[in-house]
Amino acid sequence: MQQSNRAGGAGARGRVLVVDDDPTVAEVVAGYLDRAGYVVDRADDGPGALTRAAAHWPDLVVLDLMLPGMDGLEVCRRMRGHGPVPVIMLTARGDEDDRILGLEVGADDYVTKPFSPRELVLRVESVLRRARPEAGTRMLSAAGLTVDPAARRATKNGTELALTIREFDLLAFFLRNQGRAYGREDLMREVWGWDFGDLSTVTVHVRRLRGKVEDDPARPRLIQTVWGVGYRFETDAGEED
Amino acid sequence: MQQSNRAGGAGARGRVLVVDDDPTVAEVVAGYLDRAGYVVDRADDGPGALTRAAAHWPDLVVLDLMLPGMDGLEVCRRMRGHGPVPVIMLTARGDEDDRILGLEVGADDYVTKPFSPRELVLRVESVLRRARPEAGTRMLSAAGLTVDPAARRATKNGTELALTIREFDLLAFFLRNQGRAYGREDLMREVWGWDFGDLSTVTVHVRRLRGKVEDDPARPRLIQTVWGVGYRFETDAGEED
DNA sequence: CTCCGACGTCCGCGTTTCGTAAGGAGCGAA
DNA sequence: TTCGCTCCTTACGAAACGCGGACGTCGGAG
Numbered sequence: 374m375q376q377s378n379r380a381g382g383a384g385a386r387g388r389v390l391v392v393d394d395d396p397t398v399a400e401v402v403a404g405y406l407d408r409a410g411y412v413v414d415r416a417d418d419g420p421g422a423l424t425r426a427a428a429h430w431p432d433l434v435v436l437d438l439m440l441p442g443m444d445g446l447e448v449c450r451r452m453r454g455h456g457p458v459p460v461i462m463l464t465a466r467g468d469e470d471d472r473i474l475g476l477e478v479g480a481d482d483y484v485t486k487p488f489s490p491r492e493l494v495l496r497v498e499s500v501l502r503r504a505r506p507e508a509g510t511r512m513l514s515a516a517g518l519t520v521d522p523a524a525r526r527a528t529k530n531g532t533e534l535a536l537t538i539r540e541f542d543l544l545a546f547f548l549r550n551q552g553r554a555y556g557r558e559d560l561m562r563e564v565w566g567w568d569f570g571d572l573s574t575v576t577v578h579v580r581r582l583r584g585k586v587e588d589d590p591a592r593p594r595l596i597q598t599v600w601g602v603g604y605r606f607e608t609d610a611g612e613e614d
Numbered sequence: 615m616q617q618s619n620r621a622g623g624a625g626a627r628g629r630v631l632v633v634d635d636d637p638t639v640a641e642v643v644a645g646y647l648d649r650a651g652y653v654v655d656r657a658d659d660g661p662g663a664l665t666r667a668a669a670h671w672p673d674l675v676v677l678d679l680m681l682p683g684m685d686g687l688e689v690c691r692r693m694r695g696h697g698p699v700p701v702i703m704l705t706a707r708g709d710e711d712d713r714i715l716g717l718e719v720g721a722d723d724y725v726t727k728p729f730s731p732r733e734l735v736l737r738v739e740s741v742l743r744r745a746r747p748e749a750g751t752r753m754l755s756a757a758g759l760t761v762d763p764a765a766r767r768a769t770k771n772g773t774e775l776a777l778t779i780r781e782f783d784l785l786a787f788f789l790r791n792q793g794r795a796y797g798r799e800d801l802m803r804e805v806w807g808w809d810f811g812d813l814s815t816v817t818v819h820v821r822r823l824r825g826k827v828e829d830d831p832a833r834p835r836l837i838q839t840v841w842g843v844g845y846r847f848e849t850d851a852g853e854e855d
Numbered sequence: 856c857t858c859c860g861a862c863g864t865c866c867g868c869g870t871t872t873c874g875t876a877a878g879g880a881g882c883g884a885a
Numbered sequence: 886t887t888c889g890c891t892c893c894t895t896a897c898g899a900a901a902c903g904c905g906g907a908c909g910t911c912g913g914a915g
Contacts, residue, residue, distance in 0.1 A: 473762070476755035477772050483753070489722035491698065503792060503849075525795035525840050537872060538842040573892095574874055580893065591893095598892070600882065778861055814903095815863055821904070822861095832904095839903070841871070 386410045387432035387501055392422040392448065393463065394441050402435060405490040406497065419443025419451075426452060433459045433501055435493070436480070438471055446478050453479050459500045463488070513548040515608045516595060518586065520545050529586060539564070540582045547596065547606035556603035579604055627651040628673035628742055633663040633689065634704065635682050643676060646731040647738065660684025660692075667693060674742055676734070677721075678704045690721060700741045704729070754789040756849050757836060759827065761786050770827060780805070781823045788837065788847035797844035820845055 389411045393399040396417075403413045414429060416422040419440055426434070434452060438445040449460050462475040462483040475483055481500045484493050513520040517530045522545055527534045536544065542564050555563070557572040565574075583590045597605050630652045634640040637658070644654045655670055657663040660681055667675075675693060679686040690701050703724040722741045725734055754761040760769040763786055768775045777785065783805050796804070798813040806815075825831045838846050 473753070473760055473769070476753060476760045477758065477769065479758070481755070489700070491694070491722065495698070523794045524846060525843055539873075571875060573876080576892070577874075577894090601891070780862075812864065814865080817903070818863075818905095842902070 388412045388414060388429060389497065390414045390416065390422065390425055390431035390434045392416045392434065392440065393437040394418060401490055402493060405494055409494045419448040422448050423451060426455065430456065431458060433461065433497060435461050435463065435497070437463045438475060439465065446474060449475070449478050449480060461496055461500060513545060515548055515551060518548065520548050534585055536585060539578050540585065543578055543582055544586065551606050551608050554599040554602050554605040559603065629653045629655060629670060630738060631655045631657065631663065631666055631672035631675045633657045633675065633681070634678040635659060642731055643734060646735050650735045652738070660689040663689050664692060667696065672699060674700045674702065674738060676702050676704065676738070680706070702737055702741060754786060756789055756792060759789065761789050775826055777826060780819050781826065784819055784823050785827065792847050792849055795840045795843050795846040800844065
């Protein structure tokens with residue numbers, strides 16, 4: 374890797390490819406993004422952009438619409454042909470058509486010239502936040518599992534899990550309260566919101582959840598049974614066979 | 615209530631902090647801005663500016679680059695340390711370097727001396743307008759969809775969509791809040807503005823919107839159903855069949 | 856006035872999910 | 886080992902849910 378990585382606490386926030394033929398603009402933008410904690414790559418024309426992208430696939434592209442040789446739209450199109458990548462377009466002020474065209478081609482946002490670098494950085498962060506569910510909202514994660522309460526999605530090693538409501542809530546509760554053992558009554562109260570009911574309901578749902586979450590549902594590692602007590606979500610403390 | 619607040623019907627259009635060591639300039643600028651309907655705060659040096667800003671955080675700062683004691687750039691930098699605020703720089707004529715420097719620090723615009731107060735006011739309005747894009751007048755897009763809230767137009771892959779009012783608002787809301795799951799009650803509140811009502815209304819409108827927006831309405835990819843919860847607009851980045 | 860689009864409501868239908876029951880397996884103690 | 890209790894697994898009926906189609910109303914355009 375190259376330079377930067379400011380101590381801002383964010384670490385490497387992502388790789389951004391800046392494509393602009395105006396050295397001044399490129400310099401300013403790159404400087405800003407660098408100071409904001411991004412690893413910045415630069416290109417001054419279409420082919421160059423594609424080459425850089427091939428070498429180091431960026432997390433986001435800041436793309437000037439007016440480019441010598443290859444149109445910015447064309448660059449965007451080709452980039453998209455290689456893989457999904459967020460794009461922010463730099464367009465001339467007041468050129469509504471260009472903006473719409475850019476968005477239709479697949480740009481995720483646009484900034485009109487002249488622009489303030491501050492605004493650009495804000496948009497970069499906004500787009501990245503939107504494109505990467507891993508960051509941003511208060512997400513729960515442990516042992517390859519991720520649970521996004523806002524989006525109501527859960528993944529296991531990157532692949533999405535098809536959980537029902539109860540399963541989702543149950544998993545979310547476990548992730549929020551790791552390492553502690555909970556009786557069936559507790560779970561029934563916390564997850565179901567009931568003060569009484571058939572406790573076997575909990576048992577069955579735990580089993581169903583295990584079937585979707587555990588690598589080997591027959592020998593659960595995440596949702597462990599605490600004999601005579603209930604269950605406990607353990608973030609893979611130690612391996613035992 | 616404090617001073618000014620012109621009766622122009624617009625009320626307080628925003629608070630502007632004018633920082634200039636030349637009393638004449640400051641007086642003229644402040645006068646014009648006040649007459650334009652802004653609440654104007656003044657400071658004649660860097661520390662003073664920071665103090666005023668701390669007392670009443672401005673919506674915009676008009677900042678002289680040449681300041682006794684603390685450099686205008688430094689003031690801008692420190693201001694930015696406290697929070698994001700648009701800045702218009704006053705620079706000496708023809709000083710290209712200063713302009714670049716100003717932009718690097720994060721100025722949103724610059725005006726070269728000598729300037730006409732009228733122009734400054736115009737720029738203030740322009741920057742403020744630009745700095746508040748979240749107010750709903752910004753273009754939205756995702757997955758080949760384009761929504762222009764200002765023009766009330768929406769396109770899909772370049773072709774215009776014939777959306778009704780409700781459908782448009784619904785789509786706009788989804789585009790503004792991608793990746794999150796919303797219950798029918800939430801949508802009813804956010805899009806319809808109702809606190810109660812038949813939730814099937816939401817269901818039906820989602821279906822109608824799907825019919826116009828989805829490639830295969832029977833198998834929606836954009837507006838996904840979150841079973842038992844509601845709906846979620848997903849950009850669907852990276853998923854292939 | 857009539858026609859037409861938009862909107863809200865309602866009603867079946869197919870599907871998914873839930874809760875419960877019942878039998879079998881596992882665990883610990885005597 | 887055997888016994889007693891707990892947990893697992895499976896199955897199934899019922900309820901909940903979402904979907905599509907259709908209807909009646911309202912208001913604006915012709």
